[in-house]
Amino acid sequence: MSTSQVRATCPHDCPDTCALLVTVEDGVATEVKGDPDHPTTAGVLCTKVSRYTERTYSPDRLLYPMRRVGKKGEGKFERISWDEALDEIAARLQPLAATEPESILPYSYAGTMGLVQGDSMSSRFFHKIGASLLDRTICATAGATGYKYTIGASIGTDLEQFQNAKLIIIWGGNPIASNLHFWTRAQEAKRNGAKLIAIDPYRSLTADKCHQHIAVLPGTDSALALGMMHILIRDDLLDHDYIAQYTLGFDQLRERAAEWTPERTAATCGISVEEVEGLAREYGETAKRGEPVAIRMNYGVQRVHGGGMSVRNIACLPALVGAWRHAAGGVQLSSSGTFKKNLAALQRPDLLAKQPRTINMTTIGDDLLRPASPEFGPQLKAVIVYNSNPLAIAPDSAKVAAGFAREDLFTVVLEHFQTDTADYADIVLPATTQLEHTDAHSAYGHLYMMANNPAIAPMGEAKSNTEFFRLLAARMGLGDPCFKDSDDQLASVAFVQFDWESLKRKGWQKLEVPDAPFACGKFPTPSGKCEFYSESMKQDGLDPLPTYIANYESAASAPELAAKYPLAMISPPARNFLNSTFVNVQSLRATEGEPHLDISPDDAATRGINHGDMVRIFNDRGSFVCKARVTPKARKGLVVGLSIWWKKLAGDGKNANEVTSQRLTDMGRAPTFYDTLVQVEKAA
Numbered sequence: 001m002s003t004s005q006v007r008a009t010c011p012h013d014c015p016d017t018c019a020l021l022v023t024v025e026d027g028v029a030t031e032v033k034g035d036p037d038h039p040t041t042a043g044v045l046c047t048k049v050s051r052y053t054e055r056t057y058s059p060d061r062l063l064y065p066m067r068r069v070g071k072k073g074e075g076k077f078e079r080i081s082w083d084e085a086l087d088e089i090a091a092r093l094q095p096l097a098a099t100e101p102e103s104i105l106p107y108s109y110a111g112t113m114g115l116v117q118g119d120s121m122s123s124r125f126f127h128k129i130g131a132s133l134l135d136r137t138i139c140a141t142a143g144a145t146g147y148k149y150t151i152g153a154s155i156g157t158d159l160e161q162f163q164n165a166k167l168i169i170i171w172g173g174n175p176i177a178s179n180l181h182f183w184t185r186a187q188e189a190k191r192n193g194a195k196l197i198a199i200d201p202y203r204s205l206t207a208d209k210c211h212q213h214i215a216v217l218p219g220t221d222s223a224l225a226l227g228m229m230h231i232l233i234r235d236d237l238l239d240h241d242y243i244a245q246y247t248l249g250f251d252q253l254r255e256r257a258a259e260w261t262p263e264r265t266a267a268t269c270g271i272s273v274e275e276v277e278g279l280a281r282e283y284g285e286t287a288k289r290g291e292p293v294a295i296r297m298n299y300g301v302q303r304v305h306g307g308g309m310s311v312r313n314i315a316c317l318p319a320l321v322g323a324w325r326h327a328a329g330g331v332q333l334s335s336s337g338t339f340k341k342n343l344a345a346l347q348r349p350d351l352l353a354k355q356p357r358t359i360n361m362t363t364i365g366d367d368l369l370r371p372a373s374p375e376f377g378p379q380l381k382a383v384i385v386y387n388s389n390p391l392a393i394a395p396d397s398a399k400v401a402a403g404f405a406r407e408d409l410f411t412v413v414l415e416h417f418q419t420d421t422a423d424y425a426d427i428v429l430p431a432t433t434q435l436e437h438t439d440a441h442s443a444y445g446h447l448y449m450m451a452n453n454p455a456i457a458p459m460g461e462a463k464s465n466t467e468f469f470r471l472l473a474a475r476m477g478l479g480d481p482c483f484k485d486s487d488d489q490l491a492s493v494a495f496v497q498f499d500w501e502s503l504k505r506k507g508w509q510k511l512e513v514p515d516a517p518f519a520c521g522k523f524p525t526p527s528g529k530c531e532f533y534s535e536s537m538k539q540d541g542l543d544p545l546p547t548y549i550a551n552y553e554s555a556a557s558a559p560e561l562a563a564k565y566p567l568a569m570i571s572p573p574a575r576n577f578l579n580s581t582f583v584n585v586q587s588l589r590a591t592e593g594e595p596h597l598d599i600s601p602d603d604a605a606t607r608g609i610n611h612g613d614m615v616r617i618f619n620d621r622g623s624f625v626c627k628a629r630v631t632p633k634a635r636k637g638l639v640v641g642l643s644i645w646w647k648k649l650a651g652d653g654k655n656a657n658e659v660t661s662q663r664l665t666d667m668g669r670a671p672t673f674y675d676t677l678v679q680v681e682k683a684a
């Protein structure tokens with residue numbers, strides 16, 4: 001028997017980007033484990049990915065190309081050859097590319113985070129034919145934009161420092177489910193005497209294990225940050241020297257923060273004045289003692305109307321108290337801005353003959369249903385979906401389904417499994433998993449560049465995304481030599497900070513960056529300072545100072561809607577799923593059980609709902625049915641549908657995105673999944 005161990009990288013949309021060791025026996029991957037030598041992975045994987053061989057060798061894997069024979073959405077397909085598939089796709093795309101190339105749309109996101117199998121050859125292909133560009137906004141662009149206005153780039157506290165903090169605020173995230181290796185360090189900090197405070201509308205697994213949980217109403221995080229600023233300034237819990245040297249606009253900020261009394265803040269956030277006072281004083285006093293205070297902010301805070309502003313306001317706090325002076329102080333939302341990626345070499349935007357229109361992936365429901373018009377341009381006539389499952393993950397799902405059901409729309413889906421979206425495809429193509437292809441990864445939660453070596457041969461007739469686009473380019477007569485680049489060549493241009501061949505051997509390598517990135521200012525903003533006042537925001541038509549933007553769907557901004565639909569719904573990740581990935585892995589789905597709605601005892605009682613009842617959740621956009629869990633984990637006025645279930649694996653063929661909206665955030669053009677009012681009733 002031949003046995004080897006291959007260095008790989010977890011490809012999933014998770015900040016931890018774990019280093020994997022894959023054991024291969026006679027060409028079969030028998031174990032996937034965390035690399036014990038990788039400093040942040042430390043030999044530990046989450047439950048989801050420790051089952052990666054179960055997923056890879058699942059009897060449900062798509063193993064050969066298929067053509068639809070039933071109605072769209074019905075899921076009936078027949079096997080065809082790769083040649084037939086490529087011929088048909090080329091024949092359908094070629095006339096569109098020749099006449100109205102913008103009628104073709106790529107649709108992809110973070111099904112893999114790899115730079116090669118994510119968007120390299122695919123982008124080259126779509127650029128060359130002049131397809132519509134896709135604005136990839138579905139997760140993080142609101143927060144990234146708010147953070148950039150304030151700090152300058154997605155750079156923050158190093159994950160490897162958090163265990164040395166004396167206070168950690170976990171704001172808008174549930175790291176036990178979705179940032180496990182940060183949680184390990186937070187636990188270490190706790191053992192070292194640190195206090196952990198969770199700010200989250202829902203009493204998540206993480207919030208339950210922190211010293212304190214502050215359950216704000218969804219979308220009010222920016223108000224809480226303003227209230228904290230008010231108290232920090234009122235009580236002089238400030239680092240005056242840091243503010244004077246390294247920040248811009250403190251005088252204007254002081255005036256703005258003065259408006260946010262603890263009473264106003266508490267009323268806006270739906271919490272007590274004591275909670276506002278206590279949080280601000282804990283933060284300011286710990287910092288004043290010269291101890292590191294850290295905030296691990298996550299994307300939960302930015303899936304609302306004012307999501308970008310929420311991130312901006314929170315990102316102002318460390319500079320007020322001088323937390324950046326410490327390696328273990330400051331804030332982390334994402335570390336992605338620390339990596340220097342050569343996206344232009346990978347994706348070749350120079351292949352564009354002219355600038356095409358851009359379609360926002362968040363509004364795919366409306367855009368698929370739009371006719372041609374001078375404003376919109378040509379109707380969408382072909383969609384190539386890879387690394388994504390829009391039927392399950394995009395908001396306002398009934399419209400997404402109606403769009404993909406259009407008989408005149410040609411849809412190709414590259415997938416591992418027959419997802420909800422694959423059911424609507426004209427052609428389904430089998431894609432390789434991370435064990436079967438090469439890739440290069442940066443991270444958004446740590447500072448290591450990572451390599452993924454293929455461990456096993458592709459399953460069945462599966463092909464990598466890059467190989468598909470190479471073959472399709474050749475079929476469509478695109479002769480540019482860039483369509484011949486191998487995956488190794490693509491990986492070698494991905495980063496400018498390292499040598500690919502040596503990274504492949506080692507598996508990972510840490511960036512050389514200072515431990516405390518902003519101890520002496522040097523923020524990558526236009527002023528070089530942390531910008532409490534942002535001229536760029538003013539120029540972009542935004543309030544240049546931190547402010548509060550109420551949810552679109554709230555009693556404050558839409559009282560009539562709130563009277564009809566009085567409950568705020570959020571749909572954060574279920575522990576055993578990662579976005580819509582893993583829902584079809586039997587053992588993980590069995591652990592999750594079935595779709596649930598968590599509802600507070602008060603709200604359940606007023607609706608005559610008992611624990612275990614089937615309930616219907618609805619608003620003007622749609623409805624879905626699932627089982628109620630009556631629990632104080634959901635505060636009064638809040639319901640929580642842990643997500644994202646595949647629709648066809650949920651009892652009624654629907655999921656939480658039936659009721660979410662396509663409205664966009666204040667900045668970053670991102671979705672507002674957690675800005676959703678609903679009503680709940682006992683299901684018939």
Ligand code: SF4
Nearest residue numbers: 010014017018046049
């Ligand atoms: S999903 Fe996250 S925690 Fe799990 S293995 Fe991948 S990177 Fe690690």
